[in-house]
Amino acid sequence: MFRTGTPRLQFRWLMSQEHLELVELVPGAREFTVIQPTELEDPAEFLIPGAIILTVGISFVDGPERLTAYCRTLADAGATAVGLGTGLVFDEVPAELITGARAAGLAVFEVPRHIPFASILGAVGDERTRLGNIERQQLINSQELLSQHAVTGGLEAMGRKLSEVLESAVSIVDNDGRSVLRLDRGTRSATAAAVASIRTGRDSAGPTAAGDGFTYTYRMSSHGERCHVLAMESPGPIGPSGRALIRHAAGLADILLQRPAHLRAARAEMNTMAMALLLGVENEADTVDRVFGAVTDARGRVRPVIIHGDHTGTVERAVSVVDDALQSRGRYLYNLWVGPGSVLLLFRGTRGVRGIMELLGSSAAEVRVAVGSPVHWRELDTDMVHDLVIDAKTRPLGASGDSARARWLHDPAVRAALDTRAAQTWERLVDHDRVNGTELAETLVSYLRGHGRIAVCAATLGVHRHTIRTRLARISEVTEVDLSDPVVRAELLLVIVTRTGGE
Structure with a gap:
């Protein structure tokens, strides 16, 4: 694209223009630059490299044998083909022209008398x-x-x-x-x-x-x-x-x-924060306040939101949609990837669930959304974020709402029980898939997130429902659980969403 020299056209294109009725007699040319009508016996000094010559052969009416040398002259000047108009000087293309063109490596075609040269020039002009x-x-x-x-x-x-x-x-x-x-x-x-x-x-x-x-x-x-x-x-x-x-x-x-002033100021603030973190200086609070000032409400509160998706691409698209919506409102995007398929977004503490979902637009149907309660930005911590991630993972696609912060999942006894159950179920599936090249773990995740509906699981994975039933039977054998029991399904869902790599 965007290459230069005199733009070239395809010789095959010219020959394919049926309304011109051109008859190709000697093939060979691939491209040409211009069409040049001339009746000079030696037009070399006027030729453009890559040109097609149009002539009726007036200069050769009394000596067609000179057409052989004529072809050599044209080829040496960089011409690619000769089109001879018949019916005026020559009733047909002279054999000497065909022989000379073949020897010189030129293509030759016949132009019937009723086709004016201007028609050929017009067609080329239209194509250009x-x-x-x-x-x-x-x-x-x-x-x-x-x-x-x-x-x-x-x-x-x-x-x-x-x-x-x-x-x-x-x-x-x-x-x-x-x-x-x-x-x-x-x-x-x-x-x-x-x-x-x-x-x-x-x-x-x-x-x-x-x-x-x-x-x-x-x-x-x-x-x-x-x-x-x-x-x-x-x-x-x-x-x-x-x-x-x-x-x-x-x-x-x-x-x-040029580094506009507002961008330069923002970069200076980030530089200050980076230096403070590097040196362990604690007086960067003013800078942090200014950075978060654009996302907090009048009371200094933010609303944390987790967007989770089964594929990174869907989450990226959702974040892009939010960014565009915020930009149209004169707001900035605050986002951070906090795990595979999970992004943390911060909004003003006064922004409600409906307003957040409006920012996501149609992309909301492709992700899971957990909306946290408003909290002062200094109180936001990793435990809150972790709880939101777990909450988002348990939601069906397109679902949203205030997050019930599952702090109880951090209880040591609960974690120990989940770890034990994971070793008996989830980890067995992962090992089975690794050894046998199966997709049981992915099937179980889709099945549980689809509320135990086989049709939904089949549609999500793009396979037949019979295939899902066969896989579920195999999952029950490997994990030794009854997937028809809703309590068992709920237990396995908690195990999966709290596992590292449980995507």
Whole structure:
């Protein structure tokens, strides 16, 4: 994409245009650049490499034997094919032209007299317009893609996408020659070109040959004493649309490197917290207060929420939906992964369950949600989070509500009983699956979370209900339990959600 030179069209495409009625006599050409009608016997100095020549052969009416040398002249000038219009000078394509074209490696086709050359030129022009529209749309799509990566992933994510789209190495250096971004591609690196541009004070909007590749450098805006250069090294020349994409990327990088005041202040606060943690300093409370100030209510309370899903992707999508909804309300996202498939979110203490579910939108149907009670942010601890995770895991998909904090699960006697029962049941299944390559543990999890409904379990796992029944029978044999007993199912569900790796 976005490669340059004169854009080439497929010769096969031209031959497939039925309304032109072209007759291919000597195959061989793959691509062409332009259509050039000419009646000169020696048009070499006017030819564009890759051209298809259209002629009626006026120059050869009294000497068709010269067509053999004519073909050699065209081939040496870079032409790819000859189209001869018959019915005016020659009633059919001369044998000398066919013989000479084969010897010179040119394709030959016949243009019937009733087909004007202008029709061929018009068809090619229409195809170029169509391809140009496609390339413009590709440029717009790529620009939007770069912008999205710049917003969500910053400078490096944007640079990686630029490198991928243009298949080129990317580098950004500052005015001291220090590397801000370096994304090599195989053995290619654009860092030397960026540094050279900084030192010479020159950049190149067009390609500069560099060994077996081409380099492009763009000097970005100066900010006080600071300035940056973006450089690309590509295996081939990049066309106008590709260079427009590079300029767009340079503009995005410029914005990201300016470090707006509010982003700089936020980064300074994070730096302060990191230093305090490193040195064990206890006076970082003011900074922490400011950080959590955006998520607390007037009483300093937050509402912890756990989103849990059977697949990481569904949880990531749900968090993204919440982030978008919060952004539209001028709020920030506070999230932290606290285990496989589980994310902790913090909301203002005054935000209710319904309001939280509205933020999740349609993604709520794909996850399990446990909403904790409002608590001052300084009182939030890992035990609360752990209880919420357990609560979320026991809920069916799409279910939500205030969490009943299962503190009793931390009782040593309860934990000991669950550990014993896990060794007798869950761990046996895990070992059985590992040895036999079965999927009994996953089936049991789906069955219990689906409230013991075989149809729900089968739909979740994408297998037939008979298969689920066979697996459940085998699970009962391995664990020596009666899965038809609801008390046993409840017991096993508690065992599973409190196990490490019980996903």
